[in-house]
Amino acid sequence: MSNSDSRVSLARDFERFKRELPRDFAAHVRDTYRIDLSGRYLGESLPHPIGKGSGQLSLNTGQLETDADAGLAFAVLKTVIAQDGVGSQSMAAWAIHETRMKVERRSGGWTVTWKGRGWDRSFDDYLGLVRAARDLTLAGRLLTVPSVKYHLPRLREPFRLEEYAFTTRALAHAWDASPLLLEKDFSPTLAGDALSDEKRQILRWLEEVPSCIRDHAAVRLAMKLMNARFDDGFQREMIEAASGADALVVFNRLYDPTLGVAYGGPELSDRNLRVLDTYRPLASPTAPYRLCGTGNIQSGRMIVEYARRGCSAVQLHTFFQLPLEAYPATHGSRTQRALHALIFEPRDGLIAVMLEREAAGSLARHGGELHFLDLLPNAYHSR
Numbered sequence: 001m002s003n004s005d006s007r008v009s010l011a012r013d014f015e016r017f018k019r020e021l022p023r024d025f026a027a028h029v030r031d032t033y034r035i036d037l038s039g040r041y042l043g044e045s046l047p048h049p050i051g052k053g054s055g056q057l058s059l060n061t062g063q064l065e066t067d068a069d070a071g072l073a074f075a076v077l078k079t080v081i082a083q084d085g086v087g088s089q090s091m092a093a094w095a096i097h098e099t100r101m102k103v104e105r106r107s108g109g110w111t112v113t114w115k116g117r118g119w120d121r122s123f124d125d126y127l128g129l130v131r132a133a134r135d136l137t138l139a140g141r142l143l144t145v146p147s148v149k150y151h152l153p154r155l156r157e158p159f160r161l162e163e164y165a166f167t168t169r170a171l172a173h174a175w176d177a178s179p180l181l182l183e184k185d186f187s188p189t190l191a192g193d194a195l196s197d198e199k200r201q202i203l204r205w206l207e208e209v210p211s212c213i214r215d216h217a218a219v220r221l222a223m224k225l226m227n228a229r230f231d232d233g234f235q236r237e238m239i240e241a242a243s244g245a246d247a248l249v250v251f252n253r254l255y256d257p258t259l260g261v262a263y264g265g266p267e268l269s270d271r272n273l274r275v276l277d278t279y280r281p282l283a284s285p286t287a288p289y290r291l292c293g294t295g296n297i298q299s300g301r302m303i304v305e306y307a308r309r310g311c312s313a314v315q316l317h318t319f320f321q322l323p324l325e326a327y328p329a330t331h332g333s334r335t336q337r338a339l340h341a342l343i344f345e346p347r348d349g350l351i352a353v354m355l356e357r358e359a360a361g362s363l364a365r366h367g368g369e370l371h372f373l374d375l376l377p378n379a380y381h382s383r
């Protein structure tokens with residue numbers, strides 16, 4: 001099919017999928033458009049690059065079932081606060097219940113304004129969620145990844161290794177398959193905490209946390225880096241310091257010290273893309289496909305922006321939480337409606353932007369197909 005015939009099909013698919021998105025839409029896209037949407041996260045192949053970031057939308061099995069039915073590529077579970085064997089949590093301030101959450105406009109985009117807290121039920125309840133999530137993953141329905149906030153010490157203090165040991169072992173036991181995929185969250189509210197006043201302290205966390213976790217289970221580890229309250233150069237230093245992780249999620253939300261809340265929207269993607277623009281990995285990476293983008297992704301065009309800067313997958317939160325009338329689809333779950341817009345929107349959807357780049361000569365076919373992963377710069381590739 002020619003590029004212009006593909007555009008005609010796209011307009012038709014966009015309209016008809018408003019009523020129902022096929023679950024295996026990635027196979028449909030490959031057959032119809034000869035476009036391979038495959039992405040990668042934490043060493044796993046994904047049918048397409050779009051996953052859900054940790055938060056209030058991955059707190060229970062019902063949400064995960066809906067995401068699996070919609071054909072989401074992966075979901076990161078809500079962040080649990082680590083504890084030791086007697087249940088004490090050094091990061092307990094992050095485990096409190098926080099109800100006020102507001103979906104609103106900021107700088108011309110959508111953001112969720114919220115103080116930002118972790119899992120507020122029992123650790124046993126979290127293990128129950130992990131077991132249900134594992135069942136979905138092993139059944140091939142949805143890749144799921146638990147997320148933890150572990151103890152972070154001041155410079156002269158030791159890490160509370162009992163929290164690392166107990167929590168990591170308990171999660172690995174509940175997962176009951178090897179390796180355990182895990183995200184370590186360095187959250188935006190942490191960026192606003194006095195703990196994060198010192199650069200050296202943050203760099204030490206990023207350097208030492210991977211081995212604190214790996215000592216207790218076979219883990220494939222992603223670290224979700226915060227936007228620290230320092231300049232872009234320090235953001236790049238953080239990436240370098242986190243070399244012990246298998247993957248990096250770049251970068252969690254901004255922190256508004258006046259309001260004491262975390263926020264996203266265009267300011268977040270501007271900052272994230274700017275930092276990634278100036279970051280230069282080694283020319284031939286030992287570990288390709290290491291970056292996962294997050295922050296103000298509300299269109300396929302924005303997915304391409306993150307991919308062009310090395311992200312082989314993306315994780316969204318806000319776009320899965322909009323008022324129903326904000327999506328072009330008329331039927332289906334929020335996850336389905338969001339995926340429909342991200343993939344099939346005829347101007348700014350992922351297919352449209354890949355076809356646009358083909359027409360402009362900046363994305364070439366290999367074996368007759370366009371590949372999402374070919375959007376990544378060479379230094380991020382395994383090709």
Ligand SMILES: Cc1cc2nc3c(=O)[nH]c(=O)nc-3n(C[C@H](O)[C@H](O)[C@H](O)COP(=O)(O)O)c2cc1C
Nearest residue numbers: 053054055056079112185264294295296316317318
């Ligand atoms: C209400 C809310 C709760 C969140 N909770 C967590 C969390 O517990 N752990 C975490 O790592 N990220 C958390 N996040 C961050 C999101 O996973 C995501 O990375 C971030 O919001 C940027 O993506 P977005 O602009 O698509 O929302 C949360 C975000 C929101 C809006």
